Amino acid sequence: MIPLFTSRQVRSADEFAIAKLGLPGLVLMENAARSIFEQIKLNLPLSENTTFGVVSGKGNNGGDGFALARHLLINGYKVIVIALADDKELKGDALVNFRALRNLIKYYPDSKLIKYKRLNDLSILKNADVIVDSILGTGSKGELREPYKSIVEKLNSIDAFKVAVDLPTGLDVDTGYGDVVFEADLTVTLSEYKTGLFYGKGYTHCGKVVKGSIGIGSEYYNRLETDTYLIEPEDAFVNIPLKEPDLHKYSAGKVLLIAGSRNLPGAAILAAETALRAGAGAVILAVPDSISETVRTKIGSAVVISYNDNGKGFLTEEATSQLEEKICWADTIAIGPGLGRDKDTINAVINILKKNNGKKFVIDADAIFALANSKQYLKNSILTPHLGEFANLIGIAVEDLKVNPIPHAKKFAAKNKCHLVLKGAPTLIFNPAGEVFVNTTGNQGMAKFGTGDVLTGVISSFLAQSGNNEASAISGVYLHSLAADLLAEEKTIYGFTANDLMEKIPYAIKFIIDTFLPDIED
Numbered sequence: 001m002i003p004l005f006t007s008r009q010v011r012s013a014d015e016f017a018i019a020k021l022g023l024p025g026l027v028l029m030e031n032a033a034r035s036i037f038e039q040i041k042l043n044l045p046l047s048e049n050t051t052f053g054v055v056s057g058k059g060n061n062g063g064d065g066f067a068l069a070r071h072l073l074i075n076g077y078k079v080i081v082i083a084l085a086d087d088k089e090l091k092g093d094a095l096v097n098f099r100a101l102r103n104l105i106k107y108y109p110d111s112k113l114i115k116y117k118r119l120n121d122l123s124i125l126k127n128a129d130v131i132v133d134s135i136l137g138t139g140s141k142g143e144l145r146e147p148y149k150s151i152v153e154k155l156n157s158i159d160a161f162k163v164a165v166d167l168p169t170g171l172d173v174d175t176g177y178g179d180v181v182f183e184a185d186l187t188v189t190l191s192e193y194k195t196g197l198f199y200g201k202g203y204t205h206c207g208k209v210v211k212g213s214i215g216i217g218s219e220y221y222n223r224l225e226t227d228t229y230l231i232e233p234e235d236a237f238v239n240i241p242l243k244e245p246d247l248h249k250y251s252a253g254k255v256l257l258i259a260g261s262r263n264l265p266g267a268a269i270l271a272a273e274t275a276l277r278a279g280a281g282a283v284i285l286a287v288p289d290s291i292s293e294t295v296r297t298k299i300g301s302a303v304v305i306s307y308n309d310n311g312k313g314f315l316t317e318e319a320t321s322q323l324e325e326k327i328c329w330a331d332t333i334a335i336g337p338g339l340g341r342d343k344d345t346i347n348a349v350i351n352i353l354k355k356n357n358g359k360k361f362v363i364d365a366d367a368i369f370a371l372a373n374s375k376q377y378l379k380n381s382i383l384t385p386h387l388g389e390f391a392n393l394i395g396i397a398v399e400d401l402k403v404n405p406i407p408h409a410k411k412f413a414a415k416n417k418c419h420l421v422l423k424g425a426p427t428l429i430f431n432p433a434g435e436v437f438v439n440t441t442g443n444q445g446m447a448k449f450g451t452g453d454v455l456t457g458v459i460s461s462f463l464a465q466s467g468n469n470e471a472s473a474i475s476g477v478y479l480h481s482l483a484a485d486l487l488a489e490e491k492t493i494y495g496f497t498a499n500d501l502m503e504k505i506p507y508a509i510k511f512i513i514d515t516f517l518p519d520i521e522d
């Protein structure tokens, strides 16, 4: 897991370096600039003709930009620097670097340092191959003010490779949101990763995220407390359930799926078939009588049982007693995909959770809808809502939730003592202890019917095998999205279906096992 930090924590490292280590801020800025230059060389195909545009703000982020411009100059690149502030407004280390650049650039006739006056001044950057955003960094507060907002919009409209220093200007680096944000292709973030680079929409603005350095290493950060982590491929690997040599089908994880209704039989089939492909030894799918024949003709290896639905085609409260025996039998019960939203189904779901409170449930889709007014029986379960379902569950408008879902989700998981998998881009996993795990895999092709049912299948399968909620959620989410990434390589983000995703789950598991097993054997 890679820890993520708040902007306040990252700023405290700068203060620590200056106050406790006695390193002058100017040294930190020089280190930062040199490391950004190194990352640019590593990540961009540069030639002697590459022209850089550097746009610098009035704080230390701007200072990093001036220092970087100096390194670009002395390494032979043409640089056009637009200073949004000059020596009347600049101060401290940023001012020192501005002056040094102003003095040095006179010796490089092809390069220019321009004081920004009007938006049109930025037109000169149309000739730049690379645009560097050193406008705002961790000192940024709230939505962008003018003229910064228009400047960022203008820069976004120019066709060049875009590099953000520390973070893209306009992005709230704690929440990952922002109204107008610099659209970077590469973000060189200083020292450690910050939450907002990956939360919310952060990752859509950052491009590739790499680390630069102010020259104090990671030890200081290792002592800082954080509750937020990026999931790494190794985490997916170590959390795949172990298969002991003496397993038989019932000790290899028993999943009961309560899913499907007359109008939505497909969701149930997808989830059940996926559960088998993710390693569960026995999977039973419980569906209403009315659809059991249809489901049996379409399903592969999962066993189908049916309950009396009095011809209604959906789960009713009356039917719940018929499921009791199988609920006791199962290690994990997945409930929700395709159940429908009839009042009777809602009562049945609540009834099942209430009677079996404490059993391991994976609660998805219509079962989440059912719980809007009845959240007291979620202990020990994993809920897998998308943003809309979660908004409905906690009774707030999606638009309000979107602004920053993190605090709501943290509170929900802690209060209800459950794991919450908030599906989205990226998917975030919340545990009852208040920690957040950010998934790093996946693509837009997953926004399609049925992909959520596949996730329910993987997580419930892992949970039945391992009994470990957190491990199952982390590994399940990662591998589900990795399967989508493998499919995107083969079929593009347009071309794969939920069925393909289900079929690809074993290959994603294999990919991760093959990647890490040799290391373990060494």
Ligand SMILES: NC(=O)C1=CN([C@@H]2O[C@H](COP(=O)(O)OP(=O)(O)OC[C@H]3O[C@@H](n4cnc5c(N)ncnc54)[C@H](OP(=O)(O)O)[C@@H]3O)[C@@H](O)[C@H]2O)[C@H](O)CC1
Binding pocket: 014, 015, 025, 028, 029, 032, 057, 058, 059, 060, 061, 062, 064, 135, 136, 137, 138, 139, 140, 141, 142, 143, 144, 145, 146, 148, 165, 166, 190, 214
């Ligand atoms: N020594 C160090 O601390 C090092 C810092 N590094 C780099 O510095 C930045 C952080 O620098 P800081 O000066 O604290 O802040 P910024 O450069 O990000 O920006 C400050 C100015 O931004 C203005 N501001 C703030 N919010 C907005 C907004 N919404 N719209 C427009 N302008 C905004 C603010 O103006 P005020 O008038 O509000 O005061 C400030 O002037 C860090 O990110 C690193 O890049 C180096 O890494 C080296 C060590």
Ligand SMILES: [K+]
Binding pocket: 061, 133, 134, 135, 136, 137, 164, 165, 166, 167, 168, 169
């Ligand atoms: K920036």
